[in-house]
Amino acid sequence: MPQNPRPAAPARIAVIGAGAIGGYTAALAGWAGLDVTLCVRSPLPSLTVESGGDVRTAAVRIATDPARVAPVDWVLLTTKAQDTSGAEGWLRRLCGPGAAVAVLQNGIDQEERVASLVPRGTGILPTVVYISAERTAPGRIRHHVASELHVPEGPLGTRFAAVFDGTGLRVHPVRNFATAAWRKLFTNLAANPITALLQQRIGALAHPEMVALTRDLLSEAAAVARAEGADLGDEDITRTLELYATAPADGGSSMLYDRLAGRPMEQEFITGAVVRAGERHGIATPLNGMLLTLLRAVDRELRGEWPAGVARSARGGGAPPSAAPDGA
Numbered sequence: 547m548p549q550n551p552r553p554a555a556p557a558r559i560a561v562i563g564a565g566a567i568g569g570y571t572a573a574l575a576g577w578a579g580l581d582v583t584l585c586v587r588s589p590l591p592s593l594t595v596e597s598g599g600d601v602r603t604a605a606v607r608i609a610t611d612p613a614r615v616a617p618v619d620w621v622l623l624t625t626k627a628q629d630t631s632g633a634e635g636w637l638r639r640l641c642g643p644g645a646a647v648a649v650l651q652n653g654i655d656q657e658e659r660v661a662s663l664v665p666r667g668t669g670i671l672p673t674v675v676y677i678s679a680e681r682t683a684p685g686r687i688r689h690h691v692a693s694e695l696h697v698p699e700g701p702l703g704t705r706f707a708a709v710f711d712g713t714g715l716r717v718h719p720v721r722n723f724a725t726a727a728w729r730k731l732f733t734n735l736a737a738n739p740i741t742a743l744l745q746q747r748i749g750a751l752a753h754p755e756m757v758a759l760t761r762d763l764l765s766e767a768a769a770v771a772r773a774e775g776a777d778l779g780d781e782d783i784t785r786t787l788e789l790y791a792t793a794p795a796d797g798g799s800s801m802l803y804d805r806l807a808g809r810p811m812e813q814e815f816i817t818g819a820v821v822r823a824g825e826r827h828g829i830a831t832p833l834n835g836m837l838l839t840l841l842r843a844v845d846r847e848l849r850g851e852w853p854a855g856v857a858r859s860a861r862g863g864g865a866p867p868s869a870a871p872d873g874a
């Protein structure tokens with residue numbers, strides 16, 4: 547028996563995406579001594595995270611080319627859901643034998659989104675993200691509140707929780723993951739579309755009219771969630787309203803940040819997931835449907851797909867055409 551066995555090598559982690567969630571989770575893992583490679587689409591000199599008044603540079607290696615990375619133990623996929631297929635090059639290089647991918651994305655179909663993009667036999671861990679963070683500039687992340695992930699109970703979830711033990715990121719394996727995913731979706735169904743459409747922060751949801759609208763949106767979604775097999779009830783609606791009421795008023799949502807930065811939004815995977823599931827079960831979702839239609843209109847503008855003359859910017863900031871001239 548050797549007298550001084552060598553300590554086990556730190557787990558090798560690759561995080562795909564250097565946005566709010568990727569940047570924050572990569573930084574926590576790096577500060578805890580894990581071996582972290584941050585896989586980026588847009589090159590960055592470094593990554594800095596601001597949390598609780600502290601500003602620190604993350605201890606991560608930054609990679610820009612999938613051809614130059616080696617297989618790791620865990621891949622954290624943190625792109626927006628609509629960018630999942632664009633990450634295939636990274637996934638195929640990073641997933642060797644024994645590797646697993648944790649999908650840190652909002653919505654309900656995380657596993658299905660990734661299954662065809664990874665080598666056969668790669669473990670896929672859908673992951674519910676309870677973190678509020680914002681990319682304020684390239685390579686600069688502001689952490690607002692919370693550092694929790696929920697994963698399905700089982701060997702993969704246990705392995706994942708063990709890797710992140712002591713990093714500050716709390717990983718909770720949960721028995722009924724479908725319910726956990728829908729419960730998280732509830733927290734997005736009002737916050738994300740409403741903040742993005744209004745371009746206002748979470749504090750906007752505190753007004754009594756917004757509370758009533760949120761309750762109606764979530765009641766509609768609860769019927770769909772139950773039809774999908776999730777165990778959600780009125781207490782989940784109340785819990786979500788409490789969450790909004792106690793969230794920092796100046797926090798936002800990932801959809802608001804996309805709108806403000808002019809990036810495509812995730813509406814098809816959040817509001818769209820409810821509307822599509824409602825259609826499958828013959829359950830009407832008029833409020834969510836209306837939000838989806840409005841979000842799609844904004845998204846077309848963000849993608850530059852508006853017919854000429856229709857975009858908001860084309861109307862300019864001047865007086866409407868019918869306004870009477872000064873002094874008339």
Ligand SMILES: NC(=O)C1=CN([C@@H]2O[C@H](COP(=O)(O)OP(=O)(O)OC[C@H]3O[C@@H](n4cnc5c(N)ncnc54)[C@H](OP(=O)(O)O)[C@@H]3O)[C@@H](O)[C@H]2O)C=CC1
Pocket residue numbers: 562563564565566567568585586587588624625626627629632633634636650651652675676677678679680681799800812
């Ligand atoms: N922000 C939040 O508070 C929360 C977000 N979520 C969810 O987490 C997920 C991630 O959100 P968030 O971190 O906010 O998103 P961001 O937009 O902040 O970050 C996404 C990152 O993915 C990168 N990316 C996209 N495609 C690729 C690619 N092919 N290769 C490498 N990087 C790529 C983007 O690169 P580029 O810099 O080039 O745009 C960007 O840096 C979403 O599903 C969101 O809904 C969940 C809970 C809270």
Ligand SMILES: CC(C)(CO)C(=O)C(=O)O
Pocket residue numbers: 652675677678679733734737738798799800801
């Ligand atoms: C709004 C929040 C932080 C959860 O409530 C979120 O999940 C998001 O920004 O997408």
